[in-house]
Amino acid sequence: MRNVFAVARKDLVVEWRARLLLVRVLPFALLVLVLFAVALDSEALLERAAAGLVWLAAMFAALLVVQRCYDIETADGALDMLLTSVVEPSRVFFGKLLAVVGQLLVLVVVLVGGAVVLYGVRVDAAGLVLLVTTVVTAVIGLASVGTLYGAVVAQLTGRDSLLPLLAMPVLAPLLIGASRATEAAFGSQTIDLATGWAWTALLAVFAVVFTAAGAASFATLTEPDA
Amino acid sequence: MKDLGFILLSWSVTLGSMALLALATLRRAKSLAARVSDDQKPWL
Amino acid sequence: MSDTTPTPHGAALLGAGTARRSLGTATPATRIIGLLTLATMTWVVVSAFFITSPDVVQGDSVRIMYAHVPAAWVAYLAFVTTAIASGISVVRRHRTLGFDRVAGASAEVGVLFMGLALVTGSLWGRLTWGTFWQWDPRLTTTLFLFITYVGYLAVRRIDATPERRAKRSAVLALLAVLEIPLVHFSVVLWRSLHQEASVLNPDGDVRLDGLMLFTLFSGVVAFTLGFVWLVIHRQRLQALVDLQGTVGLDSAIAARATEAVLR
Numbered sequence: 001m002r003n004v005f006a007v008a009r010k011d012l013v014v015e016w017r018a019r020l021l022l023v024r025v026l027p028f029a030l031l032v033l034v035l036f037a038v039a040l041d042s043e044a045l046l047e048r049a050a051a052g053l054v055w056l057a058a059m060f061a062a063l064l065v066v067q068r069c070y071d072i073e074t075a076d077g078a079l080d081m082l083l084t085s086v087v088e089p090s091r092v093f094f095g096k097l098l099a100v101v102g103q104l105l106v107l108v109v110v111l112v113g114g115a116v117v118l119y120g121v122r123v124d125a126a127g128l129v130l131l132v133t134t135v136v137t138a139v140i141g142l143a144s145v146g147t148l149y150g151a152v153v154a155q156l157t158g159r160d161s162l163l164p165l166l167a168m169p170v171l172a173p174l175l176i177g178a179s180r181a182t183e184a185a186f187g188s189q190t191i192d193l194a195t196g197w198a199w200t201a202l203l204a205v206f207a208v209v210f211t212a213a214g215a216a217s218f219a220t221l222t223e224p225d226a
Numbered sequence: 227m228k229d230l231g232f233i234l235l236s237w238s239v240t241l242g243s244m245a246l247l248a249l250a251t252l253r254r255a256k257s258l259a260a261r262v263s264d265d266q267k268p269w270l
Numbered sequence: 271m272s273d274t275t276p277t278p279h280g281a282a283l284l285g286a287g288t289a290r291r292s293l294g295t296a297t298p299a300t301r302i303i304g305l306l307t308l309a310t311m312t313w314v315v316v317s318a319f320f321i322t323s324p325d326v327v328q329g330d331s332v333r334i335m336y337a338h339v340p341a342a343w344v345a346y347l348a349f350v351t352t353a354i355a356s357g358i359s360v361v362r363r364h365r366t367l368g369f370d371r372v373a374g375a376s377a378e379v380g381v382l383f384m385g386l387a388l389v390t391g392s393l394w395g396r397l398t399w400g401t402f403w404q405w406d407p408r409l410t411t412t413l414f415l416f417i418t419y420v421g422y423l424a425v426r427r428i429d430a431t432p433e434r435r436a437k438r439s440a441v442l443a444l445l446a447v448l449e450i451p452l453v454h455f456s457v458v459l460w461r462s463l464h465q466e467a468s469v470l471n472p473d474g475d476v477r478l479d480g481l482m483l484f485t486l487f488s489g490v491v492a493f494t495l496g497f498v499w500l501v502i503h504r505q506r507l508q509a510l511v512d513l514q515g516t517v518g519l520d521s522a523i524a525a526r527a528t529e530a531v532l533r
Contacts, residue, residue: 148445152425152438152441152442153425153438156425156428156430156438157428157429158428162421162424162425162428165417165420165421165424166418166421166424166425166442169414169417169418169421169449169453170418170445170449172414172453172456173452173453173455173456176456176457176459176460177456180460180463190463191463195463198459199459202455202456202459205452206452209448209452210448213445213448217441217444217445220360220437220440220441221437221438221441223437227330228324228329228330228331229329229330229331229397230330232331232334232393232394232396232397233330233331233333233334235393236334236337236338236389236390236393236394237315237318237319237333237334237337239386239389239390240337240341240386240390241311241315243382243385243386244382244496244500247379247382247500248499248500248503251295251500251503251504251507252294252295252296252503254507255294255295255503255506255507255510256294258507258510258511258513258514259294259295259510261514262510262513262514266513267506267509267510267513268368268506268509269295269297269506269509270297
């Protein structure tokens with residue numbers, strides 16, 4: 001367990017030193033929200049679509065975070081060193097996952113704030129509880145898929161365009177669930193809170209499935225090629 | 227026959243693409259196999 | 271003195287002497303399968319166009335069904351084949367490259383049939399429902415399956431060793447087994463929000479008489495035979511391609527060795 005936290009701390013420290021999340025990813029994500037407004041050109045439509053737009057922007061930005069998570073390793077074979085040391089591959093996965101979850105939580109909170117400010121979204125107390133639950137479960141799911149598929153494309157040429165192509169179809173259920181649940185939390189006419197909670201159940205299943213899959217596949221993905 | 231256009235389109239795309247894939251595979255296989263002796267081919 | 275006789279190694283590579291040379295990737299078995307495929311396919315086309323009668327409700331557009339349903343069937347068959355072959359190639363410790371090649375070949379052929387299922391389904395839907403596309407679970411899931419496999423093939427094209435290619439793509443194929451049911455389930459839930467009437471499939475309201483059923487069944491058989499033929503050949507083709515990688519290196523080494531002798 002200590003190893004998991006050690007790996008997570010290492011990743012977060014590297015990220016903090018470079019401050020890429022702060023300086024590049026968050027501005028990019030907010031920019032996407034602004035561009036949606038420009039493209040859709042209707043405040044009524046924006047307010048209705050806010051939930052979906054937040055999670056779309058989150059998905060795009062999350063892939064940037066994940067790419068970075070693996071690029072820092074491949075620069076000098078750090079990942080190989082990490083794995084040939086005593087740390088078990090699944091623990092490395094959990095450590096990386098934890099670091100990505102941390103960064104994505106910041107990202108999504110900022111995006112939700114952006115939606116409140118830019119799209120005129122309002123959240124009441126009951127909606128807030130649903131919103132927090134949705135954000136946490138969805139972020140874990142997003143992070144697990146990202147960390148797993150990041151490992152699949154790690155060190156491959158052209159991985160920057162591969163990762164979106166591979167990860168986005170897999171993230172579709174997450175996008176559907178997170179958007180509907182967030183829509184309910186934002187007080188939509190068409191989806192009530194109960195349905196929103198049902199969607200978070202799907203999000204939880206998604207998170208569990210891909211976290212488990214990630215832990216299981218990490219050894220195969222990172223073992224030295226015979 | 228009614229709607230013949232779409233029906234023909236569906237079938238020609240189906241049969242045509244299968245045939246194309248088959249022919250392309252056979253052609254490429256023939257040129258590559260010529261450079262390799264039979265005892266190296268795993269299926270022989 | 272010039273020496274133009276190849277080294278023993280070179281002779282083996284050139285297949286000179288007693289080594290028999292067959293054409294490409296064909297064997298007696300594949301010739302039989304190929305002929306059967308052509309025969310059944312001909313029967314299906316003839317029956318679909320000339321022998322079966324138009325549907326009571328849909329008219330002639332039902333003739334697309336005889337291409338669409340078998341194509342969709344083969345698409346899912348290919349998905350399962352790739353998944354099983356990938357599973358075996360991950361679990362076994364030796365001789366896994368053969369299974370990896372089967373997985374890859376099945377995916378290549380599968381992507382073709384997924385695309386065909388989508389195209390024929392779209393055209394059929396246009397004739398029966400007036401729209402090229404519906405966001406119903408079955409179509410949407412097939413679309414996601416198609417995109418997923420395009421991604422899988424993109425990873426296989428990466429310039430990497432066969433072992434690395436095998437490992438990465440096998441993990442992807444197995445993850446797809448998790449992904450596809452999740453996608454299907456969430457799309458079902460999603461569309462149920464819109465209170466649609468029962469899932470709209472063109473083949474939902476076709477009444478199949480004996481001959482139509484038989485033609486449909488023949489179509490499934492014909493397409494499956496075609497799938498098997500294509501996968502066998504593409505798998506062997508991949509083996510040849512991989513061999514080129516090593517043979518090329520070997521012949522280069524042999525050539526250098528001969529060069530050194532000649533000097």
